[in-house]
Amino acid sequence: MADTEYFRRTAVTGLSVGPAEAERLRGLIEEWKRGCQLAVNEAWGVCHTRSEVQQLAYDTLREETTLGSQHVVLATHRAAEAIKRAQDRDGSKPEFTSPSVTFDTRTMTVFDDRTVSLTTTDERVRCDLSLSADGGYQAQFLDDEQWEPAKSTLHYRDGEFVLHLGFRTPRPEVEPPTEGATVLGVDLGVENLAVTSTARFFSAGELNHRREQFEQVRASLSATGTRSASRTLKQAGYSVDQFVRGRLHEVANGIVDEAEQYDCQLVAFGELSEVVDILPEADPFHEWLFSQLLSLVEYRAAARDISVVQVNPEYTSQRCMECGFTHPENRNLDEGQFECLKCEASANDDYNAAKNIAFRCVRRGPLSSRGLGASACALRSGLISPNDGFTPYAELTDAPRSD
Ligand SMILES: [Zn+2]
Structure with missing residues (x-):
């Protein structure tokens, strides 16, 4: 389905992460940045669509990083988006320095008990979402089956992880009133x-x-x-x-x-x-x-x-x-x-x-x-x-x- 056929929302939440899990997530982020950069280096000046960059750089990333296969796919897509944006902007080659990583439903699972499981380059990390006692505005997406988890981004800054948890739901057809x-x-x-x-x-x-x-x-x-x-x-x-x-x-x-x-x-x-x-x-x-x-x-x-x-x-x-x-x-x-x-x-x-x-x-x-x-x-x-x-x-x- 095209994107206009979904309503999309982002719920921003902290994560309660122990030291061992934090280490694994930081490791993933470093590998992710490196993978995105490798894909850009290979595709820069050659191609910019997701499927082209994926086809061109997939093997390299599989060989030269410890990212899992789905994160490799996502990293090539992220690289494609960055190339496209750079071309629209000033044309300078993208550098991946921001400590963040993309997840989709194959690399991330959100559970009913308000925990999330994330694929890393090592074991998966499962941790609590840090929500206010009443669940905050995030609860309406987490607790409603109409909203399904979608592409999300994990950010790391100053020792804290923040998850921008994406949700989507099909946009219903509303029959417009005809008269009166x-x-x-x-x-x-x-x-x-x-x-x-x-x-x-x-x-x-x-x-x-x-x-x-x-x-x-x-x-x-x-x-x-x-x-x-x-x-x-x-x-x-x-x-x-x-x-x-x-x-x-x-x-x-x-x-x-x-x-x-x-x-x-x-x-x-x-x-x-x-x-x-x-x-x-x-x-x-x-x-x-x-x-x-x-x-x-x-x-x-x-x-x-x-x-x-x-x-x-x-x-x-x-x-x-x-x-x-x-x-x-x-x-x-x-x-x-x-x-x-x-x-x-x-x-x-x-x-x-x-x-x-x-x-x-x-x-x-x-x-x-x-x-x-x-x-x-x-x-x-x-x-x-x-x-x-x-x-x-x-x-x-x-x-x-x-x-
Ligand atoms: Zn008047």
């Missing part, structure tokens, strides 16, 4: 990670705060460059990573819950690259957050037969949802308020944008239009559609569409 669908609009941002057209706010405050703290730690420690400083930095990075991924899962679940509660068959986001262009404060971290969030929502939504689409977000932050007047100065950026110059309606900036995203999906359809029939936007107090205008929900409760 209700859409939930979602606006993405830097202060509020996501705001729905039904006025549910998901703050990014703690995410931004943790990340700033991490940057400060990094800045103050990079000056010292000692081993303990490096370890402190690594631990800080690990804990930020745990927090960020956990929060992304929370927000994705919240968005899909909201769609279900308001009986929406579609969730609309602004197209991600455009969203990043529009937001002056967004940096690569936010770009990463948005794409992770979108993928998490797609996965959760598919399980409930809800389609996720992207719409052109242009002017969604400048258009007044009450009267349609569109102007860049409709906004009071200092206060995060939308204030319409024409009708004087005011609303939270992001909430107004989320409503416009939903409305755009109804009016113009999603970007990858396959004739999706959205006909109404879900708002907090009712539905709005081009034909019927505003229709309040029958009951104004927390679950107004639960009849």
Whole structure:
């Protein structure tokens, strides 16, 4: 199956490794680096696809390293990827210095008791995954048979092993609604990670705060460059990573819950690259957050037969949802308020944008239009559609569409 047919996730976890096992894993990493380098040396200037590099360098690696046959295959593939990247970049020959090694399901087994077994150049190593008491966000992949382990990478730095455990699950086909669908609009941002057209706010405050703290730690420690400083930095990075991924899962679940509660068959986001262009404060971290969030929502939504689409977000932050007047100065950026110059309606900036995203999906359809029939936007107090205008929900409760 092509890669687009899978959802992929990475669960980052430490490993509890005794001295003897650590020795074996370090030995593997050294041999792996050497194997990748041998494969690059042989294939450089000759070929760059996985199958070509494998065919060319397999025997050499089998003869000149102590890697097992499957790790030899993986090392030739890793070399092929590095050659390809180097060609796309500056064309200088790759050097393998990073202490990491790739595993697949033939060289790694993940067990239900949260241990992992890894092939080395010697005996296999079996060790515990270091997870928080409740299993952390990693538990949802480890404990769910829908997610199967996939290609993973072991990293070694400052005496610690960290496993980037890959999981995948087949991407289900969600039959898009043909007509009459209700859409939930979602606006993405830097202060509020996501705001729905039904006025549910998901703050990014703690995410931004943790990340700033991490940057400060990094800045103050990079000056010292000692081993303990490096370890402190690594631990800080690990804990930020745990927090960020956990929060992304929370927000994705919240968005899909909201769609279900308001009986929406579609969730609309602004197209991600455009969203990043529009937001002056967004940096690569936010770009990463948005794409992770979108993928998490797609996965959760598919399980409930809800389609996720992207719409052109242009002017969604400048258009007044009450009267349609569109102007860049409709906004009071200092206060995060939308204030319409024409009708004087005011609303939270992001909430107004989320409503416009939903409305755009109804009016113009999603970007990858396959004739999706959205006909109404879900708002907090009712539905709005081009034909019927505003229709309040029958009951104004927390679950107004639960009849
Ligand atoms: Zn207005």
